[in-house]
Amino acid sequence: MELFHDKEDMRKWSRAMKRAGKKIAFVPTMGSLHAGHLHLVERAKLEADVVVVSIYVNPSQFAPNEDFGSYPRDLRGDLDKLQPFCVDAVFNPYDLYVRDAGQNDSELSERKASSQQKAVNEGADDTRDLTSKRQRYTHEHETWIRVEKLELPLCGKSRPGFFRGVATVVTKFFHIVEPDVAIFGKKDYQQWRLVCRMVRDLDFDIKIIGCELIREEDGLAMSSRNTYLSSAERLQVAPTDLAFGKA
Numbered sequence: 001m002e003l004f005h006d007k008e009d010m011r012k013w014s015r016a017m018k019r020a021g022k023k024i025a026f027v028p029t030m031g032s033l034h035a036g037h038l039h040l041v042e043r044a045k046l047e048a049d050v051v052v053v054s055i056y057v058n059p060s061q062f063a064p065n066e067d068f069g070s071y072p073r074d075l076r077g078d079l080d081k082l083q084p085f086c087v088d089a090v091f092n093p094y095d096l097y098v099r100d101a102g103q104n105d106s107e108l109s110e111r112k113a114s115s116q117q118k119a120v121n122e123g124a125d126d127t128r129d130l131t132s133k134r135q136r137y138t139h140e141h142e143t144w145i146r147v148e149k150l151e152l153p154l155c156g157k158s159r160p161g162f163f164r165g166v167a168t169v170v171t172k173f174f175h176i177v178e179p180d181v182a183i184f185g186k187k188d189y190q191q192w193r194l195v196c197r198m199v200r201d202l203d204f205d206i207k208i209i210g211c212e213l214i215r216e217e218d219g220l221a222m223s224s225r226n227t228y229l230s231s232a233e234r235l236q237v238a239p240t241d242l243a244f245g246k247a
């Protein structure tokens, strides 16, 4: 399994696969993987010759008051979970919102390299990196993708800016990985529909597949943030969640 932190390395690998006649399936994630994600990977394997999984906690889809800093991160554990599925490549970019360090920008290059090494060694970002990631996307990035109507209701109401961040980072991934097929979970139903719409409107030549929701035994939808729930909260949530799923 290849691990890429640099977007140019990722792109080169994808293009080499294409030249070799391979079809690429792509599974974007924010890591802290669970069986729901692995189900998407299994589906991806049915759709193409090679599978790329991205692991990136995208700063631009989090509002300043949200959990970007505390979102669960476990790169080492994620790689271990992906290994048995024979995933071909994992893309774990250091930062997608800063322009590539130029040759003269040695301080930034060094910092980028040492942070990448740190991420692999420890499977986590330090607080300084997280703060800088947030600052970079707010200061160095000014081009955004918006799906103007679909981004408004439901999650868009409670998380303004969320779908702008998702549509933008998914577009970036599509340009870097250049997949033939991309797999999304219907757990995030609005996100899946919004990506389908964006692909249609912007003429991406990528097939989007929506995968069924995978649940825990007690009916709770699997989700990386379930670790935030206490056992009491879990008991309250699961039956409602199950009833909703069956409705």
Ligand SMILES: Nc1ncnc2c1ncn2[C@@H]1O[C@H](COP(=O)(O)OP(=O)(O)OP(=O)(O)O)[C@@H](O)[C@H]1O
Pocket: 028, 029, 030, 031, 036, 037, 039, 040, 183, 184, 185, 186, 187, 188, 211, 212, 213, 214, 215, 221, 222, 223, 224, 225, 226
């Ligand atoms: N239980 C699940 N069943 C099917 N797909 C899922 C499930 N959980 C996540 N996915 C899909 O995996 C992809 C990556 O999701 P993400 O990494 O945000 O995980 P998550 O569990 O949804 O995290 P969060 O707790 O932040 O919502 C998305 O397309 C999402 O819809």
Ligand SMILES: CC(C)(CO)[C@@H](O)C(=O)[O-]
Pocket: 028, 029, 030, 056, 058, 061, 166, 169, 170, 188, 191
């Ligand atoms: C699609 C995505 C990977 C974009 O950051 C994220 O919103 C997610 O994991 O659902």
Ligand code: BAL
Pocket: 030, 061, 188
């Ligand atoms: N799967 C949803 C990603 C998020 O809540 O940011």
